[in-house]
Amino acid sequence: MRAYYYDNLPGDQRLPHDYIPSRPVSLDTLSSLGVKFWTIPVEGHEAEIDRIAGVEGYKNRDTINVSKEGLGELYETKIKGFFEEHMHEDEEIRYILSGSGFFDVRETPTDAWIRIGVEPGDLLVIPEGIYHRFTLDEADNIKALRLFKDEPKWVPYNRSEETEVNPHRVEYLKSIGA
Numbered sequence: 001m002r003a004y005y006y007d008n009l010p011g012d013q014r015l016p017h018d019y020i021p022s023r024p025v026s027l028d029t030l031s032s033l034g035v036k037f038w039t040i041p042v043e044g045h046e047a048e049i050d051r052i053a054g055v056e057g058y059k060n061r062d063t064i065n066v067s068k069e070g071l072g073e074l075y076e077t078k079i080k081g082f083f084e085e086h087m088h089e090d091e092e093i094r095y096i097l098s099g100s101g102f103f104d105v106r107e108t109p110t111d112a113w114i115r116i117g118v119e120p121g122d123l124l125v126i127p128e129g130i131y132h133r134f135t136l137d138e139a140d141n142i143k144a145l146r147l148f149k150d151e152p153k154w155v156p157y158n159r160s161e162e163t164e165v166n167p168h169r170v171e172y173l174k175s176i177g178a
């Protein structure tokens, strides 16, 4: 995993968008935004994932595979959709099995984008209520476990005046002391 401020320059969303020089973001900063992170080697990951899932109460899981090949004609539409700024009313929990990609999360109070580059072995928890988005990188494929506290549901609410007053958003801001 590598986290840094997104450069906000126009161009392909799948490019790194790293400032030159890079402006790295620490795990402490991510933690202060409620983003949790673990590294678990993919080889033999099952037991450790089970352990964390037990502690954190992640009862359900499934596997997703996002690739240019797999999506075919839907590819362009899909990756644009993932890249719409949104929030959820649940945590978004992803364990990367293969491939790579970028999760961008909004920093509070700056509203800056922090880009989190994930790779195999990364377990990332994006808290409910935080604004974020996802994109594949130029390798165009990622396979990940999705873990859920409750029934697998994953409804995106695009950022709007309505999400600003969503109780999960309000609760999130309170939880980080904003």
Ligand SMILES: [Fe+2]
Binding pocket: 086, 087, 088, 092, 132, 133, 156
């Ligand atoms: Fe999401």
